[in-house]
Amino acid sequence: MNAINRTHIVRLSAAALLLINLAGSATAQSSLGGKLELEDEGGFFVNPRKVSSAYPGASLATGPAAPGSITVNQMYVHYRIPAGPKGVPLVLVHGSNHTGMTYETTPDGREGWATWFVRQGHPVYVVDHSGRGRSGFNPTPINAVRDGGADPKSLPTLFMGTLERAWSNFRFGPEYPKPFSNLQFPIEALDQYLAQLVPNTETTLEGGGTNTVEALAALIDRVGPAVVMVHSQSGVYGLDLVRRRPDKVRALVSIEGGCETLTQDDVGKFFAKVPFTSVSGDNSVGANSVNGDQRRGGCLKAVNLINGGGGRATFLLLPDNGIPGNSHMMMMDKNNLQIAGLIRKWIGEQVR
Amino acid sequence: MNAINRTHIVRLSAAALLLINLAGSATAQSSLGGKLELEDEGGFFVNPRKVSSAYPGASLATGPAAPGSITVNQMYVHYRIPAGPKGVPLVLVHGSNHTGMTYETTPDGREGWATWFVRQGHPVYVVDHSGRGRSGFNPTPINAVRDGGADPKSLPTLFMGTLERAWSNFRFGPEYPKPFSNLQFPIEALDQYLAQLVPNTETTLEGGGTNTVEALAALIDRVGPAVVMVHSQSGVYGLDLVRRRPDKVRALVSIEGGCETLTQDDVGKFFAKVPFTSVSGDNSVGANSVNGDQRRGGCLKAVNLINGGGGRATFLLLPDNGIPGNSHMMMMDKNNLQIAGLIRKWIGEQVR
Numbered sequence: 001m002n003a004i005n006r007t008h009i010v011r012l013s014a015a016a017l018l019l020i021n022l023a024g025s026a027t028a029q030s031s032l033g034g035k036l037e038l039e040d041e042g043g044f045f046v047n048p049r050k051v052s053s054a055y056p057g058a059s060l061a062t063g064p065a066a067p068g069s070i071t072v073n074q075m076y077v078h079y080r081i082p083a084g085p086k087g088v089p090l091v092l093v094h095g096s097n098h099t100g101m102t103y104e105t106t107p108d109g110r111e112g113w114a115t116w117f118v119r120q121g122h123p124v125y126v127v128d129h130s131g132r133g134r135s136g137f138n139p140t141p142i143n144a145v146r147d148g149g150a151d152p153k154s155l156p157t158l159f160m161g162t163l164e165r166a167w168s169n170f171r172f173g174p175e176y177p178k179p180f181s182n183l184q185f186p187i188e189a190l191d192q193y194l195a196q197l198v199p200n201t202e203t204t205l206e207g208g209g210t211n212t213v214e215a216l217a218a219l220i221d222r223v224g225p226a227v228v229m230v231h232s233q234s235g236v237y238g239l240d241l242v243r244r245r246p247d248k249v250r251a252l253v254s255i256e257g258g259c260e261t262l263t264q265d266d267v268g269k270f271f272a273k274v275p276f277t278s279v280s281g282d283n284s285v286g287a288n289s290v291n292g293d294q295r296r297g298g299c300l301k302a303v304n305l306i307n308g309g310g311g312r313a314t315f316l317l318l319p320d321n322g323i324p325g326n327s328h329m330m331m332m333d334k335n336n337l338q339i340a341g342l343i344r345k346w347i348g349e350q351v352r
Numbered sequence: 353m354n355a356i357n358r359t360h361i362v363r364l365s366a367a368a369l370l371l372i373n374l375a376g377s378a379t380a381q382s383s384l385g386g387k388l389e390l391e392d393e394g395g396f397f398v399n400p401r402k403v404s405s406a407y408p409g410a411s412l413a414t415g416p417a418a419p420g421s422i423t424v425n426q427m428y429v430h431y432r433i434p435a436g437p438k439g440v441p442l443v444l445v446h447g448s449n450h451t452g453m454t455y456e457t458t459p460d461g462r463e464g465w466a467t468w469f470v471r472q473g474h475p476v477y478v479v480d481h482s483g484r485g486r487s488g489f490n491p492t493p494i495n496a497v498r499d500g501g502a503d504p505k506s507l508p509t510l511f512m513g514t515l516e517r518a519w520s521n522f523r524f525g526p527e528y529p530k531p532f533s534n535l536q537f538p539i540e541a542l543d544q545y546l547a548q549l550v551p552n553t554e555t556t557l558e559g560g561g562t563n564t565v566e567a568l569a570a571l572i573d574r575v576g577p578a579v580v581m582v583h584s585q586s587g588v589y590g591l592d593l594v595r596r597r598p599d600k601v602r603a604l605v606s607i608e609g610g611c612e613t614l615t616q617d618d619v620g621k622f623f624a625k626v627p628f629t630s631v632s633g634d635n636s637v638g639a640n641s642v643n644g645d646q647r648r649g650g651c652l653k654a655v656n657l658i659n660g661g662g663g664r665a666t667f668l669l670l671p672d673n674g675i676p677g678n679s680h681m682m683m684m685d686k687n688n689l690q691i692a693g694l695i696r697k698w699i700g701e702q703v704r
Contacts, residue, residue: 042457068514105394139510162420
């Protein structure tokens with residue numbers, strides 16, 4: 001055996017040892033890009049309201065519940081406060097059919113935006129919309145129909161995006177199961193992604209999505225001024241939040257969020273002092289879906305309106321900036337941290 | 353002004369400075385008892401199943417969805433892997449009307465069991481039952497009735513514990529609003545606690561709660577053998593999990609979980625090798641509620657059955673061990689970390 005062969009053997013052994021170490025640890029490999037050191041972490045709720053329920057349903061174990069008080073409209077908040085020097089706090093708000101899981105580990109097991117921003121020093125607050133996920137919802141209108149106290153036509157619709165609808169609306173491809181050729185979404189982990197979709201149960205709440213806006217206002221009242229990031233359905237919630245708390249939204253980042261409700265009047269009253277950016281992915285030009293030309297065009301118009309009214313707004317169409325292939329779920333795309341870096345740079349320029 | 357007065361003034365100023373520092377940080381004070389250093393943290397799903405939905409409901413923004421595929425039965429898993437040497441992994445499973453929030457920050461803002469066990473070196477996996485919270489559920493049976501495709505009597509019941517029912521069943525007091533005189537539950541934070549209650553939407557899934565058992569089996573298949581902690585409703589899920597994976601449950605910790613399904617046959621087949629402990633709080637003797645004499649008596653019987661069959665089981669009634677006043681929600685009680693310490697000591701004795 002010559003020296004070259006011996007070296008080769010030594011290298012193999014080192015690789016084998018590494019594999020043994022990885023297999024022996026609690027996870028085969030970390031999703032995070034580095035250690036996460038937290039001064040504080042946990043959960044709380046904002047915006048709870050006590051209401052009476054005439055139809056709280058029945059426990060399968062212990063039988064029907066008598067009418068009584070239940071809590072509705074609350075919003076679940078998961079907070080992570082990094083150890084060390086702090087950047088500006090961020091509030092991350094998901095879109096339709098999703099929960100805060102949107103911003104956590106990607107479907108293919110890479111780091112999401114929530115922990116990445118924390119590891120850059122930002123306190124981060126990830127929420128579940130009021131009436132969705134860990135925020136719960138009001139089952140009374142459904143139990144009332146079951147127990148004969150209301151008409152079936154009074155049932156709220158509990159929208160659940162199907163795989164086929166998600167595929168085109170979230171721009172994985174033109175239609176299921178065909179992907180775009182330059183797609184950045186980790187389509188090989190589609191099953192993990194679909195598992196995070198939930199029904200839009202905020203329709204069971206009086207006021208529906210408005211409760212999320214009120215809860216976000218309560219959140220920044222509690223934790224102090226913050227940069228707020230909204231996605232898709234919550235784009236218009238972000239605009240409403242700026243209208244309610246123009247002095248507490250340090251900047252609004254809209255990831256393919258709807259901009260259609262912004263008016264000239266809003267600009268003078270609220271948006272002249274709140275920096276705004278709208279970020280759009282690829283493959284939306286000519287796309288016949290909710291996240292296509294109309295939404296993107298509406299946001300370009302809003303950006304121009306704000307800039308024309310003395311504010312500071314940016315429209316960032318990723319493929320026009322040399323970044324092709326991003327889907328509507330860009331916080332999970334393979335280049336998700338590249339986009340997070342662009343957003344963090346923008347925040348740094350706008351928020352002092 | 354003499355020297356004594358000057359000293360007094362200096363002390364006041366230091367206190368004032370401390371207050372300013374606290375107000376200026378992102379949180380007024382940490383919920384954690386110390387820094388949380390994580391090698392990895394994030395979320396994933398186990399046990400997803402693709403099914404077709406004829407009634408996926410309608411988006412309020414973009415209209416009705418065509419029938420298609422949706423994902424059901426999945427279980428959301430939030431994992432935290434501590435930096436440094438690792439203890440045995442723990443899986444924490446909540447009870448009826450709750451989510452994984454059960455084990456997070458307490459309603460009055462103190463540290464919960466999840467992060468405490470992580471800070472003692474245990475990888476910790478906190479789940480939301482299949483069909484609940486961030487695990488989503490199947491809205492099809494509800495939308496079908498709304499859209500005229502099914503009879504109202506076919507609607508699943510969506511049980512939601514009322515405040516009044518929770519008060520007596522979870523043993524905050526004999527009846528709302530009277531608390532037990534020695535109550536350890538932080539009743540001053542009741543509004544925060546009630547905000548974490550959600551409807552039991554697993555009734556929308558074929559198989560109901562069985563999906564949670566199957567998902568827990570899939571979880572320990574994925575992450576490896578672990579100590580599993582169950583609470584209340586999930587007590588019987590824990591027994592079922594041991595029947596399915598006797599070689600992968602390192603120990604079963606039941607916090608006021610039901611034990612009534614355990615048989616002599618189970619002991620010989622499964623429980624002779626899986627250490628078991630049942631922990632009960634105070635004020636349940638003679639209590640006319642689900643978490644009273646019957647449940648506690650059933651667990652004492654199960655413990656005796658296991659010990660009689662060659663296994664290792666412990667029955668821990670806290671007030672008999674000098675710890676009075678604990679509620680059914682002892683992981684949130686004011687002495688929650690004292691109880692966590694007892695459980696960790698038991699785990700250390702049983703799991704090598």
